[in-house]
Amino acid sequence: MTIRVLICDELPVIRDGLRTLLDAAPDIDVIDTTDNGMEAIVLVRTARPDVVVTDLNLRTISGLEMIRRLGKEDTRPNIVVFTGSDADKTVSDVLHAGASCLLGKDASPQDLISATRAAAAGRTMLAPDIAQRLVTWFREQPDTLESAPCPEVTELTELTPRERDVTQMVARGMSTEEVARALTIGVATVRTHLYRVRTKLGVRDRAQLVSLAYRSGLIQPTGRAPGDEKPGSQADLRAG
Incomplete structure (x- = not known):
């Protein structure tokens, strides 16, 4: 199945470079590019891409706000964020907004292609340093699985x-x-x-x-410890 992709970036040279890179993959088709967050939302509604590859710096509205708004769409695409910022606040905001994959601008061409395929398949893929920081944070948290109330x-x-x-x-x-x-x-x-x-x-x-x-007990933990995943060029975290 061909993966239909929309590219969003403020800089023409980045948009053109990403288009050339992704179009070269036999299973990826870049349907359009834009530097405008509002236009991207319209293109998602009309062209129905499977994946949106975006920076956070866009015209009219930010990439982050665009992701949040796309999350409210009935046929929301999966999002790959390709940004130069890996600050903790940026990572938190992007993941909470609903992005599937988060890569830095130092990612290799193959990393970006792999992230696009992962997003299309409903998986989550993070840059290695971001994944390591999240794992470190997770391990530092108290184990409240059994004691935490679950009002939902x-x-x-x-x-x-x-x-x-x-x-x-x-x-x-x-x-x-x-x-x-x-x-x-x-x-x-x-x-x-x-x-x-x-x-x-x-x-x-x-x-x-x-x-x-x-x-809630709908699913029982399997007991697999964090870090059991096979290492790769990027951290590929199955998130559905």
């Missing part, structure tokens, strides 16, 4: 059987396409189910959804 648990009863199935599969690390194949439904249908689940449970993104699934 009662909301799980509002989920339909199919929505519960999708939630469980995502929480176990399956990508959108894998869930679709397992349930013999379309990828768009899976995304619709996930959108409805997030709305019912009041969670912003898949990371919060997975956290709720474990805290």
Whole structure:
């Protein structure tokens, strides 16, 4: 399946370079480029790209605000943020806004292609230094899995059987396409189910959804420790 990509960057030389790079991949088709955040939202609604590759510096509205607004769309694309800033605030804002992948401007061409493919498959991919900082932060947190209250648990009863199935599969690390194949439904249908689940449970993104699934007991931890993943050029974290 060809991955349809929209590129957003303020600088023409970056947009053109990214287009040339991604178009060279046999399974990627760049449908358009823009330097305008509002225009990007319109293009997403009309052209329906699978992935948006964007910087955070755009005209009219920032890339961060664009990501937040796209997160409210019924057919939201997956987002790859390609930015020169890796400050903690930037990382936090981008991930909470709902981006799938976050790379620095020092990423290799293959890293960007891999991130685009990962985003299209519903996976999360982070630059190695960002992933390491997140793992360090996670290990420093107290273990509150069993003691933390979960006021949202009662909301799980509002989920339909199919929505519960999708939630469980995502929480176990399956990508959108894998869930679709397992349930013999379309990828768009899976995304619709996930959108409805997030709305019912009041969670912003898949990371919060997975956290709720474990805290509520819908999914039981497997006991696998952080860091068991195979190393690679970038950290590829399965997030559904």
